[in-house]
Amino acid sequence: xxxxxxxxxxxxxxxxxxxxxxxxxxxxxxxxxxxxxxxxxxxxxxxxxxxxxxxxxxxxxxxxxxxxxxxxxxxxxxxxxxxxxxxxxxxxxxxxxxxxxxxxxxxxxxxxxxxxxxxxxxxxxxxxxxxxxxxxxxxxxxxxxxxxxxxxxxxxxxxxxxxxxxxxxxxxxxxxxxxxxxxxxxxxxxxxxxxxxxxxxxxxxxxxxxxxxxxxxxxxxxxxxxxxxxxxxxxxxxxxxxxxxxxxxxxxxxxxxxxxxxxxxxxxxxxxxxxxxxxxxxxxxxxxxxxxxxxxxxxxxxxxxxxxxxxxxxxxxxxxxxxxxxxxxxxxxxxxxxxxxxxxxxxx
Numbered sequence: 001x002x003x004x005x006x007x008x009x010x011x012x013x014x015x016x017x018x019x020x021x022x023x024x025x026x027x028x029x030x031x032x033x034x035x036x037x038x039x040x041x042x043x044x045x046x047x048x049x050x051x052x053x054x055x056x057x058x059x060x061x062x063x064x065x066x067x068x069x070x071x072x073x074x075x076x077x078x079x080x081x082x083x084x085x086x087x088x089x090x091x092x093x094x095x096x097x098x099x100x101x102x103x104x105x106x107x108x109x110x111x112x113x114x115x116x117x118x119x120x121x122x123x124x125x126x127x128x129x130x131x132x133x134x135x136x137x138x139x140x141x142x143x144x145x146x147x148x149x150x151x152x153x154x155x156x157x158x159x160x161x162x163x164x165x166x167x168x169x170x171x172x173x174x175x176x177x178x179x180x181x182x183x184x185x186x187x188x189x190x191x192x193x194x195x196x197x198x199x200x201x202x203x204x205x206x207x208x209x210x211x212x213x214x215x216x217x218x219x220x221x222x223x224x225x226x227x228x229x230x231x232x233x234x235x236x237x238x239x240x241x242x243x244x245x246x247x248x249x250x251x252x253x254x255x256x257x258x259x260x261x262x263x264x265x266x267x268x269x270x271x272x273x274x275x276x277x278x279x280x281x282x283x284x285x286x287x288x289x290x291x292x293x294x295x296x297x298x299x300x301x302x303x304x305x306x307x308x309x310x311x312x313x314x315x316x317x318x319x320x321x322x323x324x325x326x327x328x329x330x331x332x333x334x335x336x337x338x339x340x341x342x343x344x345x346x347x348x
Contacts, residue, residue, distance in 0.1 A: 004334055006342030012335045016064045016077070023081045024054060024088065029132055049117050050125040050132075054092045056108050062201045063088045065339075069205020069219055072332035080208040082140035083151055086133045087201050090159065093129035094166075094196070096122055101170060102256065106247075133159075143208065151204055158200040165192025172259045178267065178279060180259045186228065189261070193234075194227030218326040222336065225319035230343040232312040235260045237346075239296050240305060251292040257282045261311070266302035274298055316340045 028051050031042040063084030067077035098104070099112040100119060106112060114122035133155060137148055168188040172180055203220040235253065239262060243250045253260050266278055278298040281291050299305055319340050323333060 004338040004341060006338055006345050008338035009335055009342045012068065012338075013059055013061060013064050016067050017060045019067070019078070019081065020060045020063045020084055020088065021055075021057075023085055027082075027085065027136060028054075029128065029135070045121055046124060046128060049113060049121055050092065050128050053096060053113050053125065054088065054129070056110065057088065057091070058108065060088065062091055062197060065198060065201040065223070066205040066208075068332055068335060068339075069202040069207075069211075070209040071205075072202075072219060072328040072336070073206055073209035073211040073215060074329045075209035077205070079142060080205045082136050082143070083155075083204045083208050084201070085136050086151075086155060087196070087204070089129045089132040089136075090155070090162075090196060093126045093133070094162065096126035096129065098166070101166075106249075109247075130159075147207060147210075150207055154200055154204050154207065158195045161191045161195040162193075165189065168192075169258070173257050176283065177259070180264050182261060182264050182268070185259060185261045185264050188259075189231045190224065190228050193231040194224050197223075197230055198227035199223030214326060215328060218322050218328075219336075222319045222322040222340075225315045225322070226340050226343055229312040229315035229319065229340070232261060232308050232315070233344050233346060235262060236305065236308055236312075239299065251296070254282060254292050254295045255285055255287050257285060262299045262304040262308050265307050266299040266304040269302040269304070270298060274301070312344045316344055 028047075030047055031039045033039060066080045066084035066087055070077040070080040095107060096113050099107055100114050100122060104112050105115060110116070112122070113125060117125070134152060137143065137151060137155075140148070143151070165188050168184075169192055171177070172188075199220045200223070202223040203216050206216045206219050237246060238249065238253045239251060239260075241250070253263075263278075263282060267275060270278060278295055281295045281298075284291070286292070296305075320337060323336060328336075
């Protein structure tokens with residue numbers, strides 16, 4: 001199979017992103033009745049905070065993947081715009097709520113919504129984003145009832161899997177669990193990240209375009225493996241990436257005591273004092289640069305960093321294999337292969 005660098009996927013993102021942002025801007029939720037006296041307050045306390053947060057989105061990777069899924073079937077991606085927007089709203093909700101749970105201060109270079117607008121307002125805005133996951137689809141006349149229902153089922157399944165992953169991620173830290181295995185981590189990361197970051201957006205795009213079950217299954221499986229590789233690369237960037245690119249969050253996974261694959265692998269392969277030392281650093285919630293550097297040194301000593309790199313590469317190869325023998329648009333195939341490369345070679 002021909003390999004493609006990540007540049008093709010980056011180019012596709014840049015080309016499709018304006019379509020997503022234009023759709024989001026045109027269909028921004030607003031108060032139902034703008035004539036009532038309280039409409040201004042509703043905008044200020046609910047609709048405007050969410051609109052501001054969503055407008056400040058990143059690369060729009062997830063909604064663009066939904067469009068790519070539709071193109072893979074040879075159909076104009078415009079058919080998947082409302083579904084793409086739904087996925088972007090789920091992303092907004094997840095980030096707003098995650099920032100509260102993680103006590104984060106910055107998001108996309110700006111104060112988190114719970115910092116700028118207060119925790120209560122932020123929670124409510126996140127809840128509105130969840131409503132918008134479904135509201136936009138229910139009024140989208142371009143989707144027939146059967147397709148709309150299937151998309152809603154897929155999104156509901158995605159949300160539940162994501163919440164399961166988040167529950168494990170938060171719960172292991174809260175209960176100071178150190179009996180987590182590598183398989184446990186991969187299960188958690190698949191649920192928390194891979195479903196909503198790649199697998200479901202791609203599959204939903206195929207469904208919107210009327211693709212076959214074989215095409216849906218192939219792109220879903222591709223996205224699940226590629227999405228997990230994306231998370232592993234994210235973990236590595238947090239530990240050994242460019243501090244300037246990572247900014248305030250650099251090595252925050254250590255400070256937060258996250259059970260990343262690198263941490264879990266290292267704890268399972270270090271012995272005696274070194275294992276105890278790494279566990280102590282991970283439990284201390286320290287932000288001391290020397291302690292953070294020592295934790296990374298111990299992980300590297302255990303071979304954890306290289307093992308995670310190898311696992312990410314294996315997942316990308318598995319992802320590519322899911323496309324073999326499946327009838328899909330050739331440009332979309334090239335972009336998907338490029339995407340798999342981009343997910344493990346990106347620097348930020």
